[in-house]
Amino acid sequence: MKCDRCENQATIHEVTIRAGEKVERHLCEACARKLGVSVQQPADAATPLTSLLTQFVTVQTSADSARAQAMGQVQQCPACRLTFGSFKTDGKLGCPLCYRAFESQLSSILQRAHEGGTHHSGKFPRRLARISASPDHPVSRTQPESNADADLTLLAEKARRLASLRKHLTDAVAAEQYERAAQIRDELKQLQAELAAIAREHHAQNPEDPESSA
Amino acid sequence: MTTTRGPLSPDAVQRGAHWLSGDGADSDVVISSRVRLARNLAGFPFLNRATPEQRAAILTHCRDHLMHAGLAREILWVDVHKLPQVDRTLLVERHLVSKEHARGGSGPGADWPRGLAVSIPDERLSIMINEEDHLRLQVIRSGLALSEAWSQLDAADDLAEAGLDFAFSPRFGYLTACPTNVGCALRMSVMLHLPGLKLTGEIDKLRRATKELCLAVRGYYGEGTDAAGDLFQVSNQTTLGKTEEAIRHEFEKSILPQVLEYERASRRMLLEKRRRATEDQIYRALGAMKSARLLAPEEAMTQLSLVRLGVLMGLIRGISDQTITQLLLLTQPAHLQRLLAKDLDQQRRREARADLVRERLAPAN
Numbered sequence: 174m175k176c177d178r179c180e181n182q183a184t185i186h187e188v189t190i191r192a193g194e195k196v197e198r199h200l201c202e203a204c205a206r207k208l209g210v211s212v213q214q215p216a217d218a219a220t221p222l223t224s225l226l227t228q229f230v231t232v233q234t235s236a237d238s239a240r241a242q243a244m245g246q247v248q249q250c251p252a253c254r255l256t257f258g259s260f261k262t263d264g265k266l267g268c269p270l271c272y273r274a275f276e277s278q279l280s281s282i283l284q285r286a287h288e289g290g291t292h293h294s295g296k297f298p299r300r301l302a303r304i305s306a307s308p309d310h311p312v313s314r315t316q317p318e319s320n321a322d323a324d325l326t327l328l329a330e331k332a333r334r335l336a337s338l339r340k341h342l343t344d345a346v347a348a349e350q351y352e353r354a355a356q357i358r359d360e361l362k363q364l365q366a367e368l369a370a371i372a373r374e375h376h377a378q379n380p381e382d383p384e385s386s387a
Numbered sequence: 388m389t390t391t392r393g394p395l396s397p398d399a400v401q402r403g404a405h406w407l408s409g410d411g412a413d414s415d416v417v418i419s420s421r422v423r424l425a426r427n428l429a430g431f432p433f434l435n436r437a438t439p440e441q442r443a444a445i446l447t448h449c450r451d452h453l454m455h456a457g458l459a460r461e462i463l464w465v466d467v468h469k470l471p472q473v474d475r476t477l478l479v480e481r482h483l484v485s486k487e488h489a490r491g492g493s494g495p496g497a498d499w500p501r502g503l504a505v506s507i508p509d510e511r512l513s514i515m516i517n518e519e520d521h522l523r524l525q526v527i528r529s530g531l532a533l534s535e536a537w538s539q540l541d542a543a544d545d546l547a548e549a550g551l552d553f554a555f556s557p558r559f560g561y562l563t564a565c566p567t568n569v570g571c572a573l574r575m576s577v578m579l580h581l582p583g584l585k586l587t588g589e590i591d592k593l594r595r596a597t598k599e600l601c602l603a604v605r606g607y608y609g610e611g612t613d614a615a616g617d618l619f620q621v622s623n624q625t626t627l628g629k630t631e632e633a634i635r636h637e638f639e640k641s642i643l644p645q646v647l648e649y650e651r652a653s654r655r656m657l658l659e660k661r662r663r664a665t666e667d668q669i670y671r672a673l674g675a676m677k678s679a680r681l682l683a684p685e686e687a688m689t690q691l692s693l694v695r696l697g698v699l700m701g702l703i704r705g706i707s708d709q710t711i712t713q714l715l716l717l718t719q720p721a722h723l724q725r726l727l728a729k730d731l732d733q734q735r736r737r738e739a740r741a742d743l744v745r746e747r748l749a750p751a752n
Contacts, residue, residue, distance in 0.1 A: 268433055269433075272566075272569070283627055288625045290625060290627035291627070292627075293558060293628070295631050296541070299549075
């Protein structure tokens with residue numbers, strides 16, 4: 174079989190299930206590396222996910238550490254002082270703020286560990302806990318401002334609606350109701366556009382918000 | 388009022404666990420359904436970076452709220468780190484805490500303050516405090532009941548959140564110590580009894596298929612344990628980018644019906660095409676269990692699994708499959724010792740295990 178991206182023989186075959194649909198990719202080793210697809214032997218079913226994660230981290234960071242330094246990526250969490258190296262060793266972060274501090278390094282790792290998932294799309298807390306760092310306190314928190322709070326509540330509602338639409342879409346496809354599925358798909362697109370707009374607006378209004386670029 | 392008591396009452400131990408009662412749907416294959424959420428308090432580091440004072444503060448803060456949050460009619464609080472080892476093991480056997488949470492001896496973190504809040508008498512809702520994350524909330528139910536379990540857990544999470552600030556980011560969702568749990572931080576799992584697939588040798592195909600679907604298949608006591616008694620736990624592995632509803636839907640609608648049908652077809656095939664050999668294995672197992680005078684835990688699990696299959700196939704009469712599932716729990720080391728209310732060494736446990744199994748299986752024929 175040929176590689177999806179060039180004329181070479183495909184040696185990496187990746188099957189993922191996204192939103193209930195099977196997605197296959199067939200790649201040669203060079204293209205797989207370019208795309209960041211792990212070319213290690215598949216781990217045994219019994220391998221704990223943490224060790225898989227550590228493998229991902231190790232593979233990625235050894236190649237990327239020089240570039241990371243050059244790009245000014247943070248190597249230590251300003252709040253709990255955990256180093257990224259220490260995270261690589263045991264696969265555990267030190268505090269909620271580590272997600273913010275190591276965001277650029279974590280993004281691709283999370284995407285691999287979660288079958289391509291990059292953004293939360295589930296439940297939102299009713300009373301939002303927000304996190305921020307302050308130089309004189311190891312880990313401190315700030316109460317959400319009312320504006321941001323309202324935005325996030327709206328986001329939460331829309332996220333719930335999005336979830337329910339996705340479920341209906343799966344049901345409709347399963348029941349072979351394709352017309353209905355198409356309607357739901359259009360509604361989903363609309364909702365996703367609205368969500369993106371709200372998020373952009375929220376970020377523009379809250380430039381100091383620690384989550385604003387999230 | 389904060390209730391601080393010892394572990395479970397002798398009655399509860401004797402009764403076994405509610406999730407083994409076999410009164411749920413599809414209980415011929417699905418033993419239990421379990422859902423759990425990971426949560427951490429904002430304003431504190433995760434446990435591996437917390438100071439002893441912070442760990443104590445997290446425990447107190449959580450207990451003060453959870454005992455008044457209206458989570459259930461009665462909530463029992465257990466200071467897990469203060470329990471004798473046998474009681475910690477008892478909680479592990481009942482799936483109320485993880486092995487990690489029950490750690491003891493002189494190992495690292497053995498004396499870290501750790502708690503358990505559990506709804507009694509049903510023990511359906513349990514919350515571990517200071518495990519890998521500050522809170523691990525769990526609902527476990529008998530048979531296939533993921534929707535009911537999730538609804539109960541979702542409501543408990545809301546009640547917990549009413550008095551506790553959970554670390555959350557709109558992008559990454561609920562923030563957890565290990566990034567493999569981040570997002571909705573939900574683990575959904577079912578414990579399946581698959582003796583048919585084991586006997587027909589199809590179990591490895593199932594393992595491969597579930598791996599393709601990014602599910603984990605583990606033994607009775609989770610990661611790194613063997614599938615003793617042909618009991619397998621299947622759970623989702625990814626938590627970021629999927630809604631709770633999507634995870635449940637995928638499980639209940641796409642995956643489980645196929646696994647259930649696969650197991651049932653294997654059982655039918657065994658009866659139709661390999662009846663004599665299957666009967667031989669099942670009746671030998673029953674014979675061994677009704678005659679044994681010394682019984683090791685692995686042997687009990689293996690043979691009781693076959694006896695349960697015999698009951699479900701209609702080959703063995705006089706006892707119910709629930710009697711056997713409860714025996715899987717009651718024959719565990721800590722349960723045996725609490726049932727007899729004394730410490731037993733390994734030899735005495737083998738004797739007690741054989742006595743108990745003979746007594747409970749006496750009506751079987």
